[in-house]
Amino acid sequence: xxxxxxxxxxxxxxxxxxxxxxxxxxxxxxxxxxxxxxxxxxxxxxxxxxxxxxxxxxxxxxxxxxxxxxxxxxxxxxxxxxxxxxxxxxxxxxxxxxxxxxxxxxxxxxxxxxxxxxxxxxxxxxxxxxxxxxxxxxxxxxxxxxxxxxxxxxxxxxxxxxxxxxxxxxxxxxxxxxxxxxxxxxxxxxxxxxxxxxxxxxxxxxxxxxxxxxxxxxxxxxxxxxxxxxxxxxxxxxxxxxxxxxxxxxxxxxxxxxxxxxxxxxxxxxxxxxxxxxxxxxxxxxxxxxxxxxxxxxxxxxxxxxxxxxxxxxxxxxxxxxxxxxxxxxxxxxxxxxxxxxxxxxxxxxxxxxxxxxxxxxxxxxxxxxxxxxxxxxxxxxxxxxxxxxxxxxxxxxxxxxxxxxxxxxxxxxxxxxxxxxxxxxxxxxxxxxxxxxxxxxxxxxxxxxxxxx
Numbered sequence: 001x002x003x004x005x006x007x008x009x010x011x012x013x014x015x016x017x018x019x020x021x022x023x024x025x026x027x028x029x030x031x032x033x034x035x036x037x038x039x040x041x042x043x044x045x046x047x048x049x050x051x052x053x054x055x056x057x058x059x060x061x062x063x064x065x066x067x068x069x070x071x072x073x074x075x076x077x078x079x080x081x082x083x084x085x086x087x088x089x090x091x092x093x094x095x096x097x098x099x100x101x102x103x104x105x106x107x108x109x110x111x112x113x114x115x116x117x118x119x120x121x122x123x124x125x126x127x128x129x130x131x132x133x134x135x136x137x138x139x140x141x142x143x144x145x146x147x148x149x150x151x152x153x154x155x156x157x158x159x160x161x162x163x164x165x166x167x168x169x170x171x172x173x174x175x176x177x178x179x180x181x182x183x184x185x186x187x188x189x190x191x192x193x194x195x196x197x198x199x200x201x202x203x204x205x206x207x208x209x210x211x212x213x214x215x216x217x218x219x220x221x222x223x224x225x226x227x228x229x230x231x232x233x234x235x236x237x238x239x240x241x242x243x244x245x246x247x248x249x250x251x252x253x254x255x256x257x258x259x260x261x262x263x264x265x266x267x268x269x270x271x272x273x274x275x276x277x278x279x280x281x282x283x284x285x286x287x288x289x290x291x292x293x294x295x296x297x298x299x300x301x302x303x304x305x306x307x308x309x310x311x312x313x314x315x316x317x318x319x320x321x322x323x324x325x326x327x328x329x330x331x332x333x334x335x336x337x338x339x340x341x342x343x344x345x346x347x348x349x350x351x352x353x354x355x356x357x358x359x360x361x362x363x364x365x366x367x368x369x370x371x372x373x374x375x376x377x378x379x380x381x382x383x384x385x386x387x388x389x390x391x392x393x394x395x396x397x398x399x400x401x402x403x404x405x406x407x408x409x410x411x412x413x414x415x416x417x418x419x420x421x422x423x424x425x426x427x428x429x430x431x432x433x434x435x436x437x438x439x440x441x442x443x444x445x446x447x448x449x450x451x452x453x454x
Contacts, residue, residue, distance in 0.1 A: 118264040118375050119217045121252040122175065122190040123245070125271040125314070126230065128200055129328075130168040131239040136272075137164040138315055140361035167272055167314050168239050170361035172232040178368045179222035185376055185442040187263075189217030189255055190225045193248030194277075198241030202284055202327065206240070207277035209247035213255050242287070242327065244277035245269065246294045249309070253302045265307045266375050268368065269299075269345070272314035274321070274334040291329035291337060296344040309345030310371045311355040313338050314364065347374070378435035379417060382446070385426040389416065391449040396434045397441070405431050 130136050143151050144161035151159045179188060191213035198208045214228040215221055230238045249269065256265045275295040281287040299309045318335040321328055339354040348354035356367035386392050393402045394414045405411035412432035419426070428446075430438050438444050 116263055117185065117187055117219070118266060119187045119256055119259040120189070120266045120268060120375060121213065121217055121256055122179075122188065122225070123248045123252050123267050123269045124171065124175070124190065124192050124229065125243060125245070125273070126168075126192040126194060126196070126198075126239055126241065127243045127271075127273060128236060128240040129243075129273050130171070130314075131166040131234070131236050136166050136168070138167055138170070138360060140165050140170050142360040142362060165361075166235075166239075168230070168234060169232045170364055171270060171314070172229060173361065174365045174368055175229065176226055177365065178372060179225045181440060182372050182376070183220055183222040185439060186372070187217050187219050187259070188215075188221045188225065189213050189252075190215040190221075190228060191248050191252050191255070192229065193244050194241035196230065196238070200236065200240035202288065204277075204284075204287065206242040206327075207244040207247070207287065208241070209244050209251060211251060213251055217255055217259060242277045243271065243273050243275050244292075245271055245275040246279070246292050246298050247277065249295065249298045249302065253298070253305065253307055256302075256307050257305065264375070265305075267299075267302065267307060267309040267345075268312065268371055269309055269341075270312045270314065270368075271338075272316070274329045274332045274337055276327075276329050285325070288327045289323075289325060289330045291332045296341050299341060299344040299346075303344070303346040308347045309342075310347055310374075311338055311342040311345055312364070312367050312371070313355050313357040315359050316355075316357050373436065373439055376439040378430040378438060379427055380430070380444070381425040381427050383425055386448045388449065388451060389426070391451060392428075393447040393449060394428060394430075394434075395445040395447075396430065396437045396443070398445075400434055408432070 128136075139145070139147070139161070141162055143153065145152055149161050150157050151161045153159075175190075182188070191210065193209050194206065195208050195210045195214070197210075199205045215224045249267065252267050256267070259265060275292040276288050276290065278286070278290065278292040278294055280294075281290070302309060313335075316335050316338060318333070320333045321330060323330045335357070338357075339348075342348040342354035349356065356371070358364040358367050382392075391402070394400055400413045403413065404415045405413040406415070408415060408429060408431035410432075412434050414428050414430050414434055417427035417429050429435075430444075
């Protein structure tokens with residue numbers, strides 16, 4: 001087989017294990033030396049997932065190869081990998097989980113490209129205000145802005161608007177979509193504040209939060225999350241209690257600290273009101289009528305541990321609350337408080353509004369989608385580095401190939417990231433639909449081709 005017919009193929013699976021065999025077939029003498037067969041399996045665990053890589057040399061139509069000609073096989077289980085070493089061709093053992101090779105040699109090797117799966121805790125508000133009448137109901141599909149119960153898009157003003165639903169029902173629907181949509185690309189967990197044991201009582205029983213999360217952070221946890229949260233149509237007999245957000249955050253941080261140290265960690269805090277139930281409350285009035293300043297402190301502490309927090313508000317108004325004994329913090333501007341909370345979390349939005357404020361279900365969905373996309377990186381290190389950069393082909397859902405984009409902000413495809421220092425690894429960035437498709441599927445195919453390989 002000619003050197004130009006060497007095809008190096010890289011398959012990256014965000015959620016899979018890794019193993020690869022490189023069969024010698026493009027050696028310095030220009031002759032083919034084998035074919036490759038590879039199989040792999042990986043168990044899901046709460047740890048970094050590694051990309052699978054398969055690099056092979058294909059024979060021409062007039063050449064054949066036998067199993068004794070350097071056929072390679074590889075498998076992986078529980079993070080370990082093994083590969084058969086051929087009797088011919090060059091080979092190098094992986095060091096520290098990585099190995100390099102010269103594509104001109106096309107020897108056999110096992111290579112690892114780590115694509116780290118983030119751990120994400122959903123910290124969800126289950127307070128009574130999420131279903132209260134009338135404040136807990138909202139125009140989830142934004143079809144009745146003037147609140148006259150007539151669909152805004154009907155010029156004849158005859159078609160009724162869709163009935164309002166509870167904020168909790170919208171949150172349930174969005175969590176369902178996010179958890180299932182990113183089930184294969186994130187390790188997720190979930191905690192409710194307050195827990196399902198909380199009661200609608202003007203006492204500490206309204207502030208109960210589980211010490212351990214309802215769903216521990218882990219892979220493929222969407223079904224567990226949906227099973228653990230109250231149903232979409234839950235009413236005030238289930239969705240009740242105060243807003244002990246700080247307690248929820250503290251428990252979520254403790255859970256995330258159990259994840260591997262080098263794994264990216266995030267919280268997504270979703271709430272519809274001001275935090276109360278402070279740990280140092282002297283009495284019930286202080287428990288409910290005083291804003292819990294400890295929330296920002298808890299997020300700032302989490303940030304020092306490498307845990308960033310995105311803050312999402314559900315229909316938060318820019319106004320100061322009154323002094324009625326109603327279970328909500330007095331003289332508090334929840335909008336401004338959440339701006340401060342978002343700053344403390346380490347990933348505030350640019351501009352004056354630092355948290356993701358949403359006024360309907362579509363905006364809530366868009367906010368969580370946007371956050372999820374930020375959590376999942378579309379920049380990928382290529383290690384081993386390709387020698388022939390102009391012959392690299394990148395495919396997501398069987399699209400894009402060798403052609404690179406020039407403007408990542410407006411085009412779909414991929415491009416190389418500029419190397420600032422000579423020692424920087426070769427990186428590619430996925431753009432537009434290529435990025436979003438990769439984030440949702442966790443799959444990418446990268447081929448290293450030799451010149452004139454076709």
